[in-house]
Amino acid sequence: MNIAIRNGRVIDPKNSFDRVTNIYIRSGKIASLGDVPPGFEAHREINAQGLIVCPGLVDLSARLREPGLEYKATLESEMGAAVAGGVTSLACPPDTDPVLDEPGLVEMLKYRARGRNQTRVYPIGALTRGLRGEWLTEMAELHSAGCVAFGQSDRPLPNNRVLMQAMQYASTFGFCLWLRPQDVNLADGGVAHDGEVATRLGLAAVPVCAETVALSHIILMAKETGARVHLCRISSAEGVAMTRTARKQGLPITCDVAANHVHLSEMDIGFFDSNCHLVPPLRSLGDRDALRAGLLDGTIDAICSDHAPVDEDAKLLPFAEAEAGATGLELLLPLTLKWAAETKLPLVAALSRITGEPARILGVDAGHLTPGADADLCIFDPDHYWTIEASTLKSQGKNTPFLGWELQGKVKYTLINGNVVYAD
């Protein structure tokens, strides 16, 4: 099918493109921007006047909860949420049940996801069997099955020798390790940042050194092994500073931050709001500001949704017992726009953190509008305000700290492979 998207403001950060023009799509690919391709006849026209047309978003962390955790969410519900959020490619962590530690499971997930003709799913393989932190998985086999990288999700990897060997083995094949730096002992039992709010509310705390101690191990071992490492969901000012230094030394380290942490701090926990029970914990306002500064100077490459739908009952518990996580796929775009507006950052720069940059980290050809590329697009109304409510979210998880907030920026169309998979 040929589609002409007319008069939208086309923003393609990777190609530094920002102009009101037309996009022509033929056979699932971007045919051209601006000029009508020879012999092009549109079967469908989309009037994008007043709208922004950008590459489909690339999300580095979205839990789809399949296999095994369908009571929280299903592929169907969460892929519906992804396209409603303009997300056309996503990486899913391996902490499903069973965990993604065998090629068959990865192939099944890829097959089931592909069958929906929706968002492209890139599984992160388990780094260790059962995510138990003891034995390495068959990384090369898992890679052949479709895993783009390997990690432990939020499960601990308490043994530094295992981590060292995992880095050596992964780097043998050129695979990237996705690690969330957290020392298991220092974080043990903690549910909130070790600061004013945890002290006031009497919540068990996760100190900043839980992140920085683990981070120092990762950096030192990456230096020694030459392994590529992607740091997932960094949370502290000190962690940002260490990452900045490591990158300046030329280490092959990339980094992301969760959209929640770009906006919120420990203060948002208020009176035990279990929607603010997140992993890693929301830290101080100073940490949040440092995360923003890290995003701005490129220490942090990308913003991810850290999508983690949780069933309602699991949140209706005292704060520490409530399951951690928040739904996020549909909030990634508006929260990125909010950050851009607050920091007066041009859209082309802001959108790069959820398109071209995460695609580069994933190592997939996505997140740009170069002619010939797959026509994965997000078309959104930057002026549309909407209120985050259970009824306005497609995700099965209705848990987010932003419930009741009014956010700006609503997806109107999502295209994948040149097909309109979502229209508002």
Added chain:
Amino acid sequence: MTSTRAMSNNPQLNKNGQLQHLLTTEGLPASILLNILDTAEPFVGVTERDVKKVPLLRGKSIFNLFFEPSTRTRTTFEIAAKRLSADVINLNIAVSSQSKGETLLDTVNNLSAMHADMFVVRHAQSGAAHLIAQHVRPEIHVINAGDGRHAHPTQALLDMFTIRRCKRDFHNLRVAIVGDILHSRVARSQIHALTTLGVPEVRVIAPKTLLPAKVERLGVHVYHDMAKGLKDVDVLMMLRLQNERMLSARLPSTEEYFKYYGLTPEKLALAKPDAIVLHPGPMNRGVEIDSVVADGKQSVILPQVTFGIAVRMAVMSILAGS
């Protein structure tokens, strides 16, 4: 952009600014705290006379929901309710529904359906009382009888009552809270109550392993040395050191703790000569307090227990009237 997260709405107050629930001493105006203390005064007389009952809560049902074992606190609430002529139902939920997998809110909803008027809640998790208060029917009042490390407001109020009885005025006092601040819901509630009532100097004294991060942001001065921290103090509030803290790396031994932080007559002598000593009980004699001090003339530990009943009667009668 607006947030509906309501730091501004105090979940303890109804729309007329009256006390709807008692969950924490934090964020309550001094007038409400003082009203509780004033209301408790005549109840002290009730507890001392032959016929110890007043009919204020006749026909009301008060459910003691203890998700965590407790004998003393539960008993004092039970006595307080009975002296107000309420019907009291004690539920030791730690060993019933919860072990069958029923969630906290299921339990609460089931009990609400039995037409409770008031829940007295003790739970091992910080925030449990808030969660219950957010989900009960609007005519039900919740009293927090201790949630995790967060709050124990009636204990703090009975401490304030005791201090006021002995010292009369809060505005010229120097108060030291000694011991395991980190794990103590009592300490947190004491700190908020003392600062709200206008105590100009509240100190906390503990080794660094027993102090939470940024504790000074609660409005207290931090000391690690008893000799400095107790100097010129009017009120000493000792905390119980729980035995399980010994199993962690927080403290090397009870002996060393007693040597440096236990209240002995020698250390007490550093405070003002008329200083009073409080303890929420149960005491570990020889760990945080020397028996000579606990039973000495500056100790007000037993009057605290008596006043505890009066203060809990006051809280219940105020809630029933709001």
